[in-house]
Amino acid sequence: MGSPTAKRATRKRRHEQDVSTRAQDIEKKERELDNLLRALEGKQKELSCHGQDLQKKVKGLKDQGRELKDREYYLRNEEQGLLNWKSELQMRNEYVNSTTQELDELGRDLALLKEELCNKEKNLKESLKKMSKWEQNLKEREERLQRGKRDMEIQHEVDAFDLAVAVESSEDDQEVSERRGKGRGGNAKDGEDQRMKTPPSAVESNNCHPETLKEIEMAGEQEAVRGTGVETKEISRDLQFLSASHMSSNNKESPGSDLSGGGVRGVMVV
Known part of the structure; x- marks a missing residue:
């Protein structure tokens, strides 16, 4: 068995070894801690x-958010303006359509x-x-x-001249017959009878010529009146026909009707 001193020395060595091991471990741990701290x-x-980057990013995001809000407000205003413009365009379109229809x-x-x-x-x-x-036609008819x-x-004029000539001739015949009667002195009774017969014949001749002239004048006047009446009837008929044709063809033509009426009145005045 060993001595106590040896045992103590052994324990001491072990203790020192343990201490040094622990010191090494501590140093190692300290180095590790230093490394961890670093x-x-x-x-x-x-x-x-x-x-800091995140703060900058957050600040940038906040700025972007405010910018987006401002842009959103601007876009809303733009949208409202576009809606107003759209409604105005619709109204203008309706006005244009109505104007186009008109x-x-x-x-x-x-x-x-x-x-x-x-x-x-x-x-x-x-x-x-x-x-x-x-x-x-009216001018021709007037002519x-x-x-x-x-x-x-x-x-x-011719009839009047013929009448005057006939009257003068009858007066001359009467004078000649009277002279012949006066010249026949041997047969006074026959001359008187002849004178009695001669004046009636002269009177009849004198009366015949005016009556013939009057008949001729009356016949001429009647013929002229008949001719004038026929012309007047034809003119009236033409006027009625033209008036009826103008009224039927130009019933609603005020300018044309006035012109036609004025033309008719002008021709009638002529």
């Missing part, structure tokens, strides 16, 4: 940098008016042609009437 400090610095209706009305105007112009030209023909009047005046 790592933690690096991590802390890194986390601090990340935190223009279409006006175009159709103008086309109808143009067609009606063409028809009225055509009817007016036809009426003017008829009026010119009718006026020509015929004037010629008839002149012929009647000439005939009256």
Whole structure:
């Protein structure tokens, strides 16, 4: 068995070994702790940098949020403006559509008016042609009437001249017969009878010529009156026919009707 001193020395060595081992372990632990602390400090610095970055990012996000809110407000205003503009465009579109419809209706009305105007112009030209023909016929009839009047005046003058010649001739015959009666002195009774017979014949001759002249004048006047009446009836009939044709063809044509009426009145005045 060993001595106590050896045992104590052994225990001491073991204790020293344990102490040195523990010291080594402690140093090792301290080094590890230092390494961990340095790592933690690096991590802390890194986390601090990340935190600053995050703060910057958060600040940027906040700024972006405010910018987005402002943009959202601006977009809402723009949207409201677009809605208002859309409603205004719809109103303008409705106005344009109504105006287009009115223009279409006006175009159709103008086309109808143009067609009606063409028809009225055509009817007016036809009426003017008829009026010119009718006026020509009236002029011809007036000329015929004037010629008839002149012929009647000439005939009256001729008849008056013939009557005067006949009266003078009858007076000359009466004077000659009276002279012959006076010259027959041997047969006074026969001469007186002849004188008694001669005056009635002269009177009859004198009465015959005026009666014949009056009959001729009356016959000429009746013929002229009949001719004038026929011409007047024809003119009245033509006037009625033209008035009826103008009223039927230009019933709604106030300008054309006024013109036609004015033309008729002008011709009638002529």
